[in-house]
Amino acid sequence: MGSPVQVWLASAGARPRATAHELLLKLAGTLVDRPALTHDETGRPRIAGLAVSLSYTQQWVVVAASSDGPLGVDLEELRPRDFQPLADRWYTPQERDWLRAQPDQLIAFLRLWTAKEAVGKALGLGLHHAGLRREMPLDAGPVESAPGLRLSYLPHEHAVLAVAAPRSAIIEPRVTDS
Numbered sequence: 001m002g003s004p005v006q007v008w009l010a011s012a013g014a015r016p017r018a019t020a021h022e023l024l025l026k027l028a029g030t031l032v033d034r035p036a037l038t039h040d041e042t043g044r045p046r047i048a049g050l051a052v053s054l055s056y057t058q059q060w061v062v063v064a065a066s067s068d069g070p071l072g073v074d075l076e077e078l079r080p081r082d083f084q085p086l087a088d089r090w091y092t093p094q095e096r097d098w099l100r101a102q103p104d105q106l107i108a109f110l111r112l113w114t115a116k117e118a119v120g121k122a123l124g125l126g127l128h129h130a131g132l133r134r135e136m137p138l139d140a141g142p143v144e145s146a147p148g149l150r151l152s153y154l155p156h157e158h159a160v161l162a163v164a165a166p167r168s169a170i171i172e173p174r175v176t177d178s
């Protein structure tokens with residue numbers, strides 16, 4: 001069995017980025033003594049002794065931390081949007097075919113998009129270096145394009161939330177008021 005991955009979700013409040021940083025520090029404080037949040041040269045959050053990731057929208061923040069990495073999370077709110085041009089440009093033919101066959105194409109689009117973001121964050125690349133073209137599993141499971149990673153989705157009524165973590169990791173979600 002792998003290390004637990006703590007995933008905390010909260011309302012974004014008036015300042016989503018600040019809320020995400022505060023929530024990440026609170027989560028990290030349950031895992032290490034006196035966590036200090038810094039950012040690397042690309043802006044990626046860092047806390048010594050932990051693998052961490054965060055994402056936020058106007059309404060929600062999600063943070064994740066574990067003693068093992070790599071780790072990436074991404075969150076996208078469910079709201080109407082014109083996603084087809086993005087899918088046509090960035091998704092593989094297999095992903096586009098799968099998307100067209102889904103009963104709710106918006107959710108399917110967002111599952112692939114958040115998967116690509118979460119895996120990119122876990123790899124430390126974001127969407128650079130062909131991240132949007134990186135093939136994703138069409139459901140949760142091992143990420144063949146990123147050996148060692150497994151993709152999970154956590155349920156949320158108003159958003160799609162993807163977590164990329166080591167294949168042996170145990171995902172432990174928590175909704176918090178903070």
